[in-house]
Amino acid sequence: MSFTWPTLVVTRPQPQADAWVERLVALGCPAVALPLLVIEPQAAFVPAVSQAWLSLAEHRLVMFVSPNAALQFFAQAPSGQRWPMTTWAAATGPGTVAALREQGLDAAQILSPSPDADQFDAETLWQQRLADRDWRGQKVLIVRGEDGRDWLASTLREAGAQVDLLAAYRRVGPAWDATSLSLLSRIEAAPAQHAWQFSSSEAVRHLAAWIAAQPMPHPGLLQAPALATHPRIAETARACGWTRVLDVTPDASQMLACLRAWVEGPRASSPA
CATH class of the missing domain: 3.40.50.10090 (Rossmann fold)
Incomplete structure (x- = not known):
């Protein structure tokens, strides 16, 4: 069975977010920028x-x-x-x-x-x-x-x-414009087809605060797996409600190798 990448949601501030998206796409992984910090x-x-x-x-x-x-x-x-x-x-x-x-x-x-x-x-x-x-x-x-x-x-x-x-x-936090809200809706609807890339605890808290402020629950946003580039960030993500959190290094190739091994883990251990 061929491997299908989840879309990696890059939450770094600009211009780093777009640069990371280009790097990930060049390596074969679909990616999209959703900056959760604004400089x-x-x-x-x-x-x-x-x-x-x-x-x-x-x-x-x-x-x-x-x-x-x-x-x-x-x-x-x-x-x-x-x-x-x-x-x-x-x-x-x-x-x-x-x-x-x-x-x-x-x-x-x-x-x-x-x-x-x-x-x-x-x-x-x-x-x-x-x-x-x-x-x-x-x-x-x-x-x-x-x-x-x-x-x-x-x-x-x-x-x-x-x-x-x-x-x-x-x-500062994101503006939550129409583009970002549309992306959040897509992640909510299909969390298994997305994964978060978190490079800042502050960014995690911005997203968690937005989720908490909504009149309706958004469990799908928390169900999409999170890749955290430092143990402190991973700890913040877990404290904010993410249960599928992976510690990774901020290197695109190594990050994708960890993500693939993680996604394929359950598949590899399931009966043929």
Whole structure:
């Protein structure tokens, strides 16, 4: 029997959602974008981001929490300003590394977890690339949204670094327009033919909040399996009502291999 892929619903913010859809479709899996986070540039943040560019050479490390953090930061680079050779850029995952490379940074300037790491997060970045360095008296800048986890900032400060946090954008929930509502209706009607790709606990909570606010139950949305790219995200999905949750790495090929093995599992164990 030939294998039929479920449609993978990519919930990442744009422009990453469309890029992931293209990648998955190229690998043979139907996919559709339903961003559950929206990245909003904020005029109030521009002066601070522009000013940070002028003092980059004073920093030993600038850490970007996401591809959008890199995109928003580089969008405010003053004309003629270049990344200093003595400053490292850090990223927790391959998507952010790719965004930094697209901005012209050399691979040698970027610190990130190994491509075959079990997890792509701040803890792995620290353990693999930062923990064995001397941070006493070093200046570090963490570029992120309005808020976020403070684990890496606290850890670097405990190691003696001077850490500043820079808000470069704001994250908000989706607008729930006609296109997204139509897609939700299709998923509700045929959950077995769809699967969620969750790359953010915040995105999971946005969808769960929408479901809870509806006058009628939407069990099909929770019945579609969920692929979570980090254990914390998987834990959030389960807490919000998803029962079929698979921990995966944020690599398209490996993700699809896990999804196929998972979908075929019951079929393989059933009587011929």
